Amino acid sequence: MVEATAIEQSTQERIALLQAVADPVRWTVLNLLAEQPRCVCNLQEHVDIAGNLLSYHLKVLREAGLVTSSRRGRWVDYTLADGAPERMAGALPAVPVVPALLAAGAS
Template sequence: MPPLAVAPATTGDLEQARQLFKALADPVRLEVVQALGGGERCVCELSQGLGLAQSRLSFHLKVMREAGLIEAREQGRWVYYRLRPAALEQLQGWLGAVAAGCGAPAAACCP
């Protein structure tokens, strides 16, 4: 039986996709992604805009940073966050490969 992978994906590619999906699985983190879709934001702006305590937001930002979904830069006493386009492009490429093969009919499994 042929392998179930739809595209040549390394273990590292699959692990990165898993981490990105995990980071995106929480509704708060999806809101953060949406907020950062408009560009870089200060943590104080994110906290106010999303109505979250900074401690709760910090937890979610940490998960997203560890997954490679966002990056941060410090300026003075403030931290600014932005999406990592490369992570989004990687996820988009992986999903595109899955979408390209999802309509293929099944091979006969019984002789």
């Protein structure tokens, strides 16, 4: 039997992960990093917000375990963390497939 606190912990972690990706700026950053690792200077070219705000959003993504960073001189490079896409997909609730709903959607 699984303890209720273990279920609550898992649910809370999934919710926190979904909250991290729900922001449009963070979603854009994740899409850019899915294409290739990028220097923070390159991210600033694609995300039209102040540098300090971009740093905040990158911090949220790092704390959620979705991106990693490495310092290269005065620049910081960012990349998607290993398993990030799978973790994001796994955070979504399972929705049972109901044949009647599929048939209604096809009409």
